[in-house]
Amino acid sequence: MKAKTVLPAVAMTAVSMVLTLAVVVMWLGTAMPWPVALVVGLGIDGGWLATLAYERRLAAQGDHSRAVTAVGWSFGLIATGVLIAHALTADHAVGAWLAVAWLPIAAKALWLVHGLWERTALTPTALDAIRGIQQEARDEAAVARARLRAEAATEETRLTAVTAAGARVARVQATTAKTLSEAWSTLETARKGEGTGRALTSVTTPVTPDVTPRWDLPVWGPTEPAGAPALEAAPALTDDALDVLVDEIRTSRIPALSYREMAARFRAAGHSASEVRLRAAWKRVA
Known part of the structure; x- marks a missing residue:
């Protein structure tokens, strides 16, 4: 040169x-x-x-x-x-x-x-070092580009698979909902039909003479729970009132009840309190 x-x-x-x-x-x-x-x-x-x-x-x-x-x-x-x-x-x-x-x-x-x-x-040694650094930088850039392309392809494949699975689930749900709707529609039509009860009675009368059965098909809709009506939501207890209840339940037996037994009796009596507040009251009175 x-x-x-x-x-x-x-x-x-x-x-x-x-x-x-x-x-x-x-x-x-x-x-x-x-x-x-x-x-x-x-x-x-x-x-x-x-x-x-x-x-x-x-x-x-x-x-x-x-x-x-x-x-x-x-x-x-x-x-x-x-x-x-x-x-x-x-x-x-x-x-x-x-x-x-x-x-x-x-x-x-x-x-x-x-x-x-x-x-x-520059000396040949310095030029070789510079060429090595440039080559290393090019290699790292190429590896980074390849990694990004691979990650992008993987993410695209994953999203495609998730989208396809979601579409299949949606189709199955739609088919199931349509089938249930048709079944309940048929059941409702049969329940409201005028000759449904007479037809069922004519079939069972020879088997159960002198008994008039009552035929009620199931109803699709909200139902009330069996047993006693649900308790109305009780007002939240103050810390002092909660402490008094916990202490009364704990000392209702001798020896005093454990926390587990006290909590079971507390909730069985219809009282309401979070686990954190109930345990805090136990610590205060115990």
Whole structure:
């Protein structure tokens, strides 16, 4: 990865230096001796190369100097300015020379990109650790998605089964209710019929002479409980009254009754109290 960023920068820097030197020699060679023009070109390229080498040394040490960076960019701008001036004063191929005038600035930009890569580069161990963490996160996400899909499918199956069972129960109940309704309707019709009693009597008279039985078919509806009428709800006893009743029942025999016997006699006498209040009264009087 390092070669992918440093090789383009080195190549473009070399091309820019050669181009700058050639342009300076061709442009200034007409106005001064070519050795002098060669020295000027080498000076520009040498200053650029020296500042670049110093910048790389500082970068290798983890340091940075704004002054050195400014000087390096100054040499790059000078080279670009020389190329642009030569292109504007050339008699022919002006566009071609302007097309290559940006190479020094591009070379400096590539070295900037390479420096940013070096400051953010990671070791292979760190990259492997990052890939492992990312893979683990992807695995956990995949497992979580699979678990959710499985739970959703299971819940859907359960709800479908419950719904189907509920529908079957409802159908059975409806069928049973319809059957009972028809049976009771038939029974009610028979009970209210005028000839039902006479028909039953004519059947049983030969078997039980001199006895007139009474035939009453069962009635479908509310009935009253056999025996004594239900006791009216007695008013709630106060704690003092409850204590007196509990004490009287408990001491009605010698030795005193146990709680179980007392509670049975208390309720048999028609009194009403919750188990909590009755046990609390027992504790108070016992």
